[in-house]
Amino acid sequence: MTASNPAWIGSEAILNQLMEIARISALAEMASGIAHELNQPLGAIATFAQAGERMLDRTDPLLEPALDVFRQINHEAMGAGEGIRRIRRLFEHEQATRTPSQMPDVVAELKPVLEMLALRVGGKLHTEAAADLPNLLIDRIKVQHVLFALVQNAFDAAALAAGSAPRVAITIAGDRYAVETSISDSGPGVPAEIQAQLFRPFFTTKSRGTGLGLASSRAIVEAHEGTIGFDVLAGGGSRFWFRLPAAVN
Ligand SMILES: Nc1ncnc2c1ncn2[C@@H]1O[C@H](COP(=O)(O)OP(=O)(O)OP(=O)(O)O)[C@@H](O)[C@H]1O
Ligand SMILES: [Mg+2]
Incomplete structure (x- = not known):
């Protein structure tokens, strides 16, 4: 430097x-x-x-x-x-390291790293969280791996769209049963012909990709009894989301 x-x-x-x-x-x-x-x-x-x-x-x-x-x-x-x-x-997930956590804290803790992903492509990261979310019982590091993989993909995609600065938004919403975290990007969206393959291990469209980001994310989310998926947004771009069940009090 x-x-x-x-x-x-x-x-x-x-x-x-x-x-x-x-x-x-x-x-x-x-x-x-x-x-x-x-x-x-x-x-x-x-x-x-x-x-x-x-x-x-x-x-x-x-x-x-x-x-x-x-x-x-x-x-x-x-x-x-x-x-x-x-x-x-x-590679299976043990239960022992799960702690009661608020999703906005989990995201905030990783924010400096996520900001770095934004900086690499000259993009902007926006975060928004609802109030009064239930606690989750999670392995924080593993859930942060999911956030990292999804935000990295989102900026990779957003950087492909010429003309505008890459934009990614993390939105945390929920009810008393679950918390849903979504990552929306200003990229080109997911072409229909590859939509069924995204979560397959080693599926990648990137020259230096491993194709393990989404596969490992799905394994982690499912080990937490959660669900993961994506929507192609009407105005362009895509929204990847994962939903984790609230901790039982
Ligand atoms: N936000 C997105 N917009 C458009 N396509 C996406 C998005 N996220 C993932 N994809 C597609 O899904 C494929 C698989 O993603 P995954 O994270 O599993 O692997 P990768 O990103 O290619 O490799 P790595 O995670 O090692 O960098 C990507 O190559 C890309 O084609
Ligand atoms: Mg990836």
């Missing part, structure tokens, strides 16, 4: 680096976990399959040993399935 740069330029570079590191290390960790669980059974399956072929590809096929080899292949494949379930369990 040079002396003439405003102070936030250094922070923005750091934020970019942190986001890149988080993205790459999460992916690398998952990829190596999957590789570790699958390499051994896949190797065994290939070896058994070759042995089976040799047993059957002869004038006097060795049926009994070949049947045995098929059973071994099945056993290895079931083991690989269990390995994948083990990796999934690593």
